[in-house]
Amino acid sequence: MQTLYLALALFLLVNLGAGMWRIFRGPTAADRMLSAQLFGTTAVAVLLLLAQTKENTALLDVALVFALLAAVTAVAFVRRAWTDQEVDHDSE
Amino acid sequence: MIPSDYLSVALLIAGAIFFLAGTLGLLRFPDVYTRLHALTKADNVGLGLIVMGLVVQAESWAAVGKLLLIWVLVLLAGASVAHLVARGALQRGIRLWKR
Amino acid sequence: MLQWALDALLGLGLLWLAWCALMSPNLLKAIVLFVAFGLLMALAWVRLDAPDIALAEAAIGAGLTGALLLAALARLRFAYADEETVGSPAQEEAKVRFPQWLPAVPLLLVVAGLGYVVLSLPPYATGLSTEVTANLESSGVSNPVTAVLLNFRGYDTLLELVVLLVALLGVWSLDGLALGRETAPGPVLDTLSRFLTPVFILVAAYLLWVGAHAPGGAFQAGSVLGAAGVLLLLAGWRFRAGLTELPLRLVLVAGPGAFVIVALVTMLMEGQLLEYSPEQASILILFLETTATFSIGATLAALFFGGRPQDDKEHT
Numbered sequence: 001m002q003t004l005y006l007a008l009a010l011f012l013l014v015n016l017g018a019g020m021w022r023i024f025r026g027p028t029a030a031d032r033m034l035s036a037q038l039f040g041t042t043a044v045a046v047l048l049l050l051a052q053t054k055e056n057t058a059l060l061d062v063a064l065v066f067a068l069l070a071a072v073t074a075v076a077f078v079r080r081a082w083t084d085q086e087v088d089h090d091s092e
Numbered sequence: 093m094i095p096s097d098y099l100s101v102a103l104l105i106a107g108a109i110f111f112l113a114g115t116l117g118l119l120r121f122p123d124v125y126t127r128l129h130a131l132t133k134a135d136n137v138g139l140g141l142i143v144m145g146l147v148v149q150a151e152s153w154a155a156v157g158k159l160l161l162i163w164v165l166v167l168l169a170g171a172s173v174a175h176l177v178a179r180g181a182l183q184r185g186i187r188l189w190k191r
Numbered sequence: 192m193l194q195w196a197l198d199a200l201l202g203l204g205l206l207w208l209a210w211c212a213l214m215s216p217n218l219l220k221a222i223v224l225f226v227a228f229g230l231l232m233a234l235a236w237v238r239l240d241a242p243d244i245a246l247a248e249a250a251i252g253a254g255l256t257g258a259l260l261l262a263a264l265a266r267l268r269f270a271y272a273d274e275e276t277v278g279s280p281a282q283e284e285a286k287v288r289f290p291q292w293l294p295a296v297p298l299l300l301v302v303a304g305l306g307y308v309v310l311s312l313p314p315y316a317t318g319l320s321t322e323v324t325a326n327l328e329s330s331g332v333s334n335p336v337t338a339v340l341l342n343f344r345g346y347d348t349l350l351e352l353v354v355l356l357v358a359l360l361g362v363w364s365l366d367g368l369a370l371g372r373e374t375a376p377g378p379v380l381d382t383l384s385r386f387l388t389p390v391f392i393l394v395a396a397y398l399l400w401v402g403a404h405a406p407g408g409a410f411q412a413g414s415v416l417g418a419a420g421v422l423l424l425l426a427g428w429r430f431r432a433g434l435t436e437l438p439l440r441l442v443l444v445a446g447p448g449a450f451v452i453v454a455l456v457t458m459l460m461e462g463q464l465l466e467y468s469p470e471q472a473s474i475l476i477l478f479l480e481t482t483a484t485f486s487i488g489a490t491l492a493a494l495f496f497g498g499r500p501q502d503d504k505e506h507t
Contacts, residue, residue: 017200024220026220043234069254075258
């Protein structure tokens with residue numbers, strides 16, 4: 001089981017690396033923010049798997065804080081940093 | 093491996109597949125709305141399946157409660173953020189993708 | 192093998208993200224990369240068996256700094272609204288006056304100093320962990336990190352609290368900001384803030400309590416509380432003007448204030464700054480951590496607000 005947890009954590013990290021491409025590519029600010037959102041969820045999943053391998057329940061608290069704060073950055077983006085005019089080249 | 097392990101393995105792998113699908117969607121879908129659709133699947137179902145897979149292995153009810161709370165929080169945040177981003181994108185005139 | 196691959200991926204990913212965040216000319220992209228960096232950093236701390244720091248990094252690095260930077264970006268755009276971009280001709284001129292290599296000199300000095308220190312470290316450090324473990328019983332808590340932060344080196348935490356407060360004073364001395372409500376948050380954000388705030392408070396209390404025997408403590412709890420404040424501010428919630436004057440200031444100084452009072456009292460009673468007697472250590476630490484949690488939470492939320500709160504009428 002340990003191997004599976006680690007393998008899945010590694011798989012999710014690679015996944016996350018692939019998702020990075022969207023941060024660079026954009027094209028809209030919202031797209032970049034979406035990949036940050038996916039980063040957050042994936043990090044929670046990786047943390048849960050690592051917590052299982054290390055059998056350390058304190059890591060569940062780290063995941064809990066992650067999950068709790070997941071919304072804050074995205075809400076700050078929508079409410080503050082998103083400019084009103086978004087250049088519309090959002091189609092490939 | 094005992095029977096519950098098989099269940100756990102199946103759930104965890106299914107969860108990872110949803111994460112893969114979510115990432116693929118984020119990379120391949122044509123506009124922000126469809127990408128949002130792909131992303132929320134990873135958020136909700138992917139993490140949900142992984143949480144379920146770990147719940148099967150959990151040693152105490154406290155751990156089960158914490159795992160479920162984490163999932164519920166991510167569900168709540170994911171759904172709200174998806175709504176806010178989609179509404180914001182519409183308000184800012186980002187057009188929907190048409191073939 | 193798998194562990195090795197995981198660590199290598201994390202390490203390389205961190206370096207790459209840091210480089211990309213620094214080099215990005217698009218500030219929003221840089222912030223998103225920085226948030227991603229914070230997430231990976233927390234995972235790296237977990238791999239290094241440092242859940243205490245992972246917890247702090249999760250709360251501050253991945254949660255709060257992202258929101259703070261995004262709000263700062265919004266204010267930057269507002270400030271430069273007249274000019275076309277942030278890299279305007281006025282700034283180009285300022286750049287020309289200083290040779291661009293100049294900042295490299297102090298940086299190289301720092302790198303040389305750090306390199307010297309790293310190279311001169313003994314190959315196998317004994318560290319202080321054995322001493323901490325030996326004295327853990329008299330510290331009043333069973334989590335070694337909390338014992339160090341609140342008991343053995345309590346003055347560190349006192350000074351950290353003061354640093355936070357000074358940062359806020361710096362922000363407040365720049366400008367006042369009207370308390371007026373911003374655009375309506377809409378039903379979803381409104382409901383989200385109502386649902387999440389009690390959970391934030393509960394988790395903060397839990398982290399504060401659990402800090403005595405497991406990873407957690409005042410800074411983690413305080414930043415969770417601060418994040419609740421940030422979410423409420425974003426959802427358009429505001430205090431009444433009266434509450435932002437004296438009451439807010441009292442909460443802000445409660446943590447450092449309590450620390451200073453305890454430091455003075457212990458100095459009079461025991462002859463040493465912040466040296467608690469083992470019988471009282473546990474209750475004193477809980478008291479200090481509780482006041483510190485409130486102060487840290489209030490300070491972080493006030494930092495996010497980004498200016499000295501002012502009544503609408505006062506601000507013209």
